[in-house]
Amino acid sequence: MNRRLIFFVTLGVLALTIIAYLLTHFSFVSFDAKEGTTLSLHTKQKNGASDKPTAILNQSQKIAFIAHGSYRAVFSRPDFEDKPEDVSIESLSHSFSTPDLNYTEAKLENILTQEKDSIHKIVPLATDKIQYTISREKLYLKGEWYGATLRPSDPSTADILKVICHKIDGSWKMVVSPRITIFKGEFPDVPPPVISSTVNNR
DSSP states (O other): OOHHHHHHHHHHHHHHHHHHHHHHEEEEEEEEEEEEEEEEEEEEEEEOSSSOOOOOEEOOOOOEEEEEEEEEEEEEEETTTEHHHHHHHHEEEEEEEEEOOOOOOOHHHHHHHHHHHHHHHSSSSETTTTEEEEEEEEEETOOOOOOOOEEESTTTTTEEEEEEEEEEETTTEEEEESOOOOOOOGGSOHHHHHHHHHHHHH
């Protein structure tokens, strides 16, 4: 009887020790997956993140149990750019929400092909009797922002100009009229990456 009692006590202590170890060295990770987004967690190493994910979470698999440590979280979705994020997971539970993702270059180029005619109708191609042509045009984010370079017919007599348009309620509006350069502080409603890319896209 004493041996049986000792056995069960030992087994109980061992079980409690294992549970305590797991709770202090592992985490329950959850992902509020939306719109077909997938979350891949990669262990971070000295030479970068591992290629093989430790866990993959999505709308059908929203919870994982992983060891504490540093990870690279990569959010992905078809037709959208991957969004990496370095995270440290040390608590009993860690939750992720679906971030805002932007379209890939290929997706944006496809949308631009469909939207060009509507956009070109509102971009002025003549200022002060100088004729311009549109070049280096590009869509940004989810295809609702447009930036382009306007080149004069005679570059020796006129400056290269920049223009930005925004699609609002289904219609394109010019939010930054043609100008030599665009200052972020002057247009706080325009996403800074859109301004930077448009200005530097020569």
